[in-house]
Amino acid sequence: MTRPDISFAVNKLCQYMHARTDVHWKAIKWLLRYLASAISYGLFVTHNPSCHIQYYTNSDWGDCNDDPRSINGDAIYLGCNLVSWDAKKQPTVARLYIGSEYKSLENGMAEVFWIQSLLTELDLSPSVPAILWCDNIGAIYFTSNHIFHARTKHIELDYHTIRKKVGSGQLQAHCH
Structure with missing residues (x-):
């Protein structure tokens, strides 16, 4: 929920969840390696009085x-x-x-x-x-x-x- 940087990739991979191939498995492993290398990434909420x-x-x-x-x-x-x-x-x-x-x-x-x-x-x-x-x-x-x-x-x-x-x-x- 706090990782919009991977939302598209996860969405795309989920479309092949029940009929995945080696290509999809490689993409899943790539995504997991990315997450391991970007562990400190995520959403940070700051105080801001604006409701714009x-x-x-x-x-x-x-x-x-x-x-x-x-x-x-x-x-x-x-x-x-x-x-x-x-x-x-x-x-x-x-x-x-x-x-x-x-x-x-x-x-x-x-x-x-x-x-x-x-x-x-x-x-x-x-x-x-x-x-x-x-x-x-x-x-x-x-x-x-x-x-x-x-x-x-x-x-x-x-x-x-x-x-x-x-x-x-x-x-x-x-x-x-």
Whole structure:
């Protein structure tokens, strides 16, 4: 739980847990050797009064030879502390790279709003909107530009919820 540096590797290896080969076994041994050499690595939480939330995301576009579905990777910071991270496959195959990145932003929005609701219950409401960081400028444009809608009919309608949140000022989306 405190080692986001290995979360993708563990996720990938778990996919072959019931049908592993020598290649997978070598990868497991490599991962164990890495852990032994990086024993002092991990998450460190520091005191920070900021409740500013930032969400960083990246997505491949079907780069895996085993499965055409895209893989999302994301990290959520509260102030300067990493509080949530994830790496998982998208449930559907994205037709376009931009669709993969946009879906990743949509997943992040849901996680960000869950964290914001938790902070609100603890009377620690953030005073500024959360920021979503994505490396795809097209996906960022989709969050606020309704003109592209005709070209994105293949993206499920519930993915466009993020547009409403950006339009209302509840979120900000930026390219990094």
